Every structure is written in C-alpha cells, then in structure tokens.
Amino acid sequence: MAAREAFVRYRKLLVALAIILGTALIVVAVIYWVEPAGSLPSFFPGHEAGSSHHHVKHGIAAFLVGLACFAFAWFNSGPKKSAAQASDAG
Numbered sequence: 761m762a763a764r765e766a767f768v769r770y771r772k773l774l775v776a777l778a779i780i781l782g783t784a785l786i787v788v789a790v791i792y793w794v795e796p797a798g799s800l801p802s803f804f805p806g807h808e809a810g811s812s813h814h815h816v817k818h819g820i821a822a823f824l825v826g827l828a829c830f831a832f833a834w835f836n837s838g839p840k841k842s843a844a845q846a847s848d849a850g
Contacts, residue, residue: 775833782829785822792819 797811806815
C-alpha cells in the first residue's frame with residue numbers, strides 16, 4: 761500500500777502544479793494579446809524593441825496549453841475507482 765499512497769500524494773502535487781502552470785499560461789496569453797511586441801518583457805519569446813505588432817498566435821498557443829493544464833488537473837482530481845468497483849462495472 762505504500763506505493764499507492766505515494767502515487768496519490770504525487771498525483772495531488774501534479775494537480776496543484778498543473779493549476780498553477782495553467783493560470784500562469786493564461787496570464788501570459790492575455791499579456792501577448794494586450795501588449796505590442798515592443799512592450800513585452802524581454803524574456804518573452806517574440807519581444808522586438810520598437811515593434812507595434814501583437815503576437816496573437818503566441819497568445820493562442822499559451823491559452824490552449826493553459827487550458828490543457830486545467831483539463832489535466834480536472835481529470836486527475838476526481839475520485840478514482842478501486843479495482844473491485846472497476847470489475848463490477850464491466
């Protein structure tokens with residue numbers, strides 16, 4: 761049972777990390793949509809000094825990956841069926 765307890769503990773940690781990462785990526789997406797390339801922080805991909813171009817595709821990509829992180833967290837946070845319940849359902 762020690763392995764199962766460790767699995768549950770790490771699964772909870774992964775869910776928390778996925779929620780944090782998903783939130784951060786959606787914030788990054790909004791920054792890409794709102795700020796022109798010249799105003800982006802210099803560590804963002806697509807930063808171009810003096811540019812007024814908006815990186816819409818970068819924002820869409822960050823938004824979709826953020827949603828994928830939320831979906832991962834959602835599917836891994838629900839109750840798990842035990843082996844006995846799974847065999848009864850089939």
